[in-house]
Structures are given as structure tokens and as C-alpha cells.
Amino acid sequence: MQRSRSEAHSQEKLRRKKRLKRRIIVNFTLLGVIIILLGVWLAVSNSDKLSEWFDIFGDGSNGQEQAGKPSTDENTPGNVILPSEEPDNSNENGVNALPEDDAEVIDSEPAASDDDKISLSFVGDLLVAEYVSAITEREGYDYLYKEALLYLSEPDLTAGNLEFPITKRGTPVVGTPYVYKGSPDVLPSMYNAGFDVMSLANNHALDQGVEGMLDTMSYLDEAGISHMGAGSNDTEAFAPVIKEVRGIKVAYIGLSRVVPFPSWKADKYNAGLAESYDTTRANAAIAKAKEQADIVVVMVHWGKERVDKLEPYQTDFGKQYIDAGADLVIGSHPHVLQGFEMYKGKWIAYSLGNFIFTSYPKETAGETGVLDALCTKSGDCELTFHPMFTVNAQPTPLEGDAAKTLLDRLSSISFGVRLEADGRLVSD
Template identity: 60%
Template sequence: MPYSRTRSRQKTRKRARRWMYVNLILFLAVLVAGGAYAVHALKPDGVGPKPAASPGGGAQPSDLGSPSEPAPSASESSPPDPSPSEDGNGEATPAPEGTTVSLAFVGDILPASRVGELIERRGVDYPFALAKDALQGADITAGNLEAPITKRGMPAENKQFVFKGKPEYLAGLKNAGFDVLSLANNHTLDQGWIGLRDTMDALDDAGLQHMGSGADDKEAFTPAILERGGIRVAYIGVSNVVPDISWKADRNHPGVAETYDTTRTVAAIRSAKEVADLVVVMVHWGKERMDRPIDVQTNVGHTLIDAGADLVIGSHPHVLQGFEAYKGKWIAYSLGNFVFTTPVKPSLTQETGVLTAKCNAKGECGLKFDPMYATDSQPGPMEPTSAQLLLARLSKLSYGAKVDENGVITALR
């Protein structure tokens, strides 16, 4: 395989224990088989060694797997890449012609601060109760996790907003239908490396894939790959908003994947393209409360598409921005807040929604946006008249694309 995923200790610890037991059994089996062979070879009527039969009955070792993915042995210290049935990172059978996959996206999710207080009073499912149908209707659902999930850590200094959420809050995201979350943003290290490490552990324990952070830059730029119906989708998370240089993941240094310099992001996209049908880049960028992208968003967005990304999904401005059709691919500049603290007075930060992309294995996607409005940190379907006004405004904010009254987004010819 031309590209193999880096495994952090946090991502592999459960499977590592399982493989340890499997390898121990294999090792014992080898000892027993070796003893039996020795006894047979020492018999007076022994005629010399025979080829060992494989567990499947007659198959030779070359039949047990491809050369690029050897069967695990007792001497291996870490498990091999899992099969698609586990989390979509092994070899997969090509999808049948005409197969599509639906991908849902939302903006910033903050299971902390005021939202955390609401969860404590109303339960972990409260923030997503009204949006659940839209989230669960897709094959894969993704969002941006805007807070470390930990009971430890050291709060970041010289920062206006510092967040911290509880591991038990993640059950609400899992129940709502989320599958993968980006950690590449300006709050992931609010509680330092300990907080980030705990966050990755907590997501692993909750059965939620994640990307955009790691113990070094190699792990941080490694995509999460999920498979549905034979279509493999690679999710890469990067941030163009990093509060301090020490937050950047680098060789032998933990942190987030940054894209001030797009070199590593471009390399990650090209590598992911070798093993996945679709490549999605979720990027944190832009200026807060501006409903149009700044130059760095359009420049970086175009660069990522040129490198091979099929979808670029933005967050950070806290308000919705428009969409762009670029070279047959799509950029969503900002999906705004999804579950976040809501102001006392009505604000554009409460306008939100779920973007769904229906894509084939060639990377051709059709987009639809379902408008929502968040009240008390709980997004729900928007009232029809308000929804029409929002969709019309998003259409005006878009580039080379229009949004119709049903939320369908199409490229202008």
C-alpha cells in the first residue's frame, strides 16, 4: 500500500490488547506445532518434514494476505492497519458503478462553558435533539470539536476564552449520529498537551474518529478514513488559526495540524488520494463574524482543491458564509456555529444548518443545505419564511454557485 496511517498509542490501545492476546495464542500454537513436529521427526518411521497445513485447510502463506499487508506475527509490537469493518482504514472492494455516499457537515461544536451547564441540567442529548434526523440521515456525519475534553490539564494563558468539556458529554454526539470530528482549531490545546491527549483518548473510547491533532506532525496530518458502501472517504483537519506557535504539531512535538504554509496539507491530500475515493479537508480559518471569506480563505481553499481535495469545509467565523464551485469541486467557507453559546439578543451566530454532500467514487458531489436556528444552544429547523431569506442571502454570498429555495446548491454555468 503506498500510504499507511500512523497509529498513535491512543488510537491503538484497545486493538493492541486484542492483538496481544491473538499473538500469544499464535505463539503457543507454534510451540505446540513445533513440539509435535519434533516428536514426529524423531519417530523411526519418520519420512522427514511435511509442509505445514494452514488454518484454512491447504492454503499456503502467500494466500493469507497481500504482500503489502502481511499477517500479524508474535514479534510485531503494534497491530496492522484495521479492516474496513473496523474503521475503514484497510483495503476495500471498489464500490459498484453508480454507488454514492452521503456526507453531512456542521460547524463549531462546543460541549463546554454555557453549553456544558445546559447539558448538566437537560442531559447529553439536549443540544442535538431537534437536529438529530438531519444528522443521522447521512452515511457519515462530521463537525468541528471546539473544546478539549478532559478532567485535567493546565488552562492556556493570555487567552480570552479557554474551554474544557467532560468526557461524558461525548455520548450526546455519538447518539446524535456523529462519526468523525476535527481537532484542528484554536481551542484544542486550551488545556495543554495533557488535555489534548485526554481528548483523543475520550473520542477513541466514545467510538468517534478524529483528525487534525497528534503527538507529532505526522499523526496530526494523518487522515481519518471511513468507508461506506465500498466508498472510502479520507478526512483531513487543518487550522489557519493557531493562537501560539507552540500549538503547531511538528517533528517530536505535539499539537494541531496547521496550514499557514500549505506544503504539508498538500502532501497529506496527495497521499490520502492514493488510498481513498474522496478527500475532505476540514479547515479552521477566516475572520470572526464576517459573512464573506477573506483572501487567505480563497487562496488556501483553491490550493487544497488543486492538490486533489474534493470538498473543503470551513469553520471559525461563527457565522455562515457562502459556497464556491471551483474546478468541479466545492468549498463551504464557513458553516458557522452549530452547538455553541447563544447570545441574549438575536444574532447571526445563531443561524446555522446541516450541509449534506451526496458524492460518487469519482468525487462528483451534489450539495444541499438545511437551514437551522439555535435557541439556548440547541439548533433546530428554521421557520419557513426565515429559511427562505437565509437561503437567498447565502446564494448572494456564494461564488460561481447559487442556492435555491430548497437549499440545493448548484454551480453556475
């Protein structure tokens, strides 16, 4: 069931793009016709031969030929014939027909080459609880993604970190300061917004015990959203999700360097998380995924909360993941944005901060955004960060000076990387 709904989701995103392209083509065509007709009208209006124009194209008030007017009789040598300037798009009933929005459009797509590119997008932590819940009760869950919708739905694949269990059961864990639980009702809005993949490798996945974690996986399957980073054993937890777009395979691996209890670590006989305190198992999983896919994305939960300064192991681990075969390393957990780095031509985003989060956003905790990666089959990616700030639980795009301020700050905390005014990441 997961495969079919996930494939349907990808096809729906593709259909949205095709519908948008068709509408743009039709609108520009109509605009061009209007401009041409307006130009002709203005030219004729200013001509001394205005009456001759009407004589040629008008049918006359009494049906008789006027002096000096060429005959419009089809057998008369002076007959004026205007060639058709547009193809006939009419159907068998004589009515102009455009493709229906939902009509199936068959494209012949060649096998992917290194010149082909796919768009991958990423956000930080998603946690729909507390003050956010009060807003969704009033506005509905879809409200959360309204301002950022195009950034989420238009890319080929969109991924985030789901930092709370989705379950109606479970036993709350004891011994941690924050324990969360979410309703399955939150998932359809995530699917509709465009999310394809969620990492479960984080320090809240087992807030409601193993039962809650397994329920989360089942509900995500039902919603058509793929997941990784947790499982009924270590083999399942470290296994990648592999998505294919236009012949390019992308493997997503979820890892966590933040695991509250040793019992939460998945092993041969224990359900839990794919942990990365020791990188041996993680690096082996990455190398194996690289044999199965063209592009490998590692989504890792790490670092220190509420600070944009990195822990020393983050730079070490990020580079190890790339050495093992990762093409992109995407971090979460600090709840604030951290910087970017390029290593051996591959990108590390140390933290994408909060996207939808339970605590009221203040200062850097409210800074967020969507990271776009335009990648070739060979794993070379161009990154663009779209800066946003959370307003009333909605990630809202920034413009002008506000956008520049955030992009400049990200440049200042990055490593040999600057962000241009349009959000593009450039390695110095």
C-alpha cells in the same frame, strides 16, 4: 478499540435505515390492504346483490342451503373457491411473522461503482460550555441534538469541528481571552446523535495544554468517534482518518490556519496541530490521502471571526487544496455562515458557523444548519444545505419564509452559486 467502535457505529446507522425502510414497506402494505377492503365493502354495500354476497360468504343461521345460493359443499360443482391474494408469511406456529427490528439482515452488495453514492454531512463548531452547560444540567446532553437528530443520524457519515478539549486534567493556557474545558460526559450524546468524525485542528484544542489534547483524543477513541488534525507529532497530526462505506473510501484531513502560539504547531518532536499557514505540508498530505481514498474531505479552521466576508487567503488556499486532490473543503472558525464556491467541479464551504456553541446565539451567530453532500466514488458531489437557527441551544430547522430568507442570504454571499428553495446548491 477505536476501529471496532467506529465500525459498530456505522453498522448501527445502517441498521437504523434498514429498520426505517422495513417499517415504511409494512405500513404501506397494510394501508393498501385497508384501502382494497374498504373499496370492496363500499362496492358491495351499494349493490343490489348485497344479500347474495352474504349468502356466498356467510355460513347461514341454520346451516342449510338457501334458494338460489350456490352449494358450498366441496364436492358440489357449483362450489365457489376464492384464490389467496397474499403470500403466507406465517411461521411454523401459524402466526404471521415480520422481521425483528434487531434481526440481522444480510445484503449482498456488489463492489462500488461510479454510479454508487454515499451521503456525507457536516456541521460547524461544537463547544458545549457556559450557557449551554446550564441547559444540559437541566435537560441532559441528548437534548442539544433533538431537533436536528434526523439530519445527523441518517447520513452515512457525519462530521464536525470539536472546539474544546475533553479532559479532567490539564493546565489552562495563559495569554488567550477564552479558555475552555469539557467533560467526557458530552461525548456519548454526540455519538448517539450520529457523529462519526471530529476535527481537532482549531485554536482551542490545546486550551488545557498537550495533556488536555491527548486526553481529548483518548476520550474520543473510547466514545467511538474518529478524529484528525492533532497528534503527538506532525506525522500523526496530518494523517487522515479513512472511513469506508459500501466499498467507497473517504479520507478526512483536519487543518488550522488559526494557531495562537507557534508551540502549538505539530512537528517531528512536538505534539500539536496540523497547521496550514504554509500550504506545502497540507497539500502533500492531501495528495497522499487521495492515493489512499476515493473521496478526500479537508476540514479547515480559518478566516476572521464574526464576519461573513472572506479573508483573501481563504479562496486561495481552498483552491490549492482542491488542486492537491481534495473533493470537498469544509470551513469553520468565523462563528457565522460564509458563502459557497465551486472550483473545477469541487465544492468549498467557507464556514458552516456555530452548531452547538457557548455564547448565546444572536442574529447571524445563531444561524446554522447541516450540509449534506451526496457523493459518487469518483468524488462528484451534490450539496444541499438544511437551514437552522439555534433556539435554547438547539439547532432547529427553519421552514417557510425564515428558511428562504437564510438561503437567499447565503446565495448573496456565495461565489457563482445559488441556493434553491429546497437548499440545493447550484453553480451558475
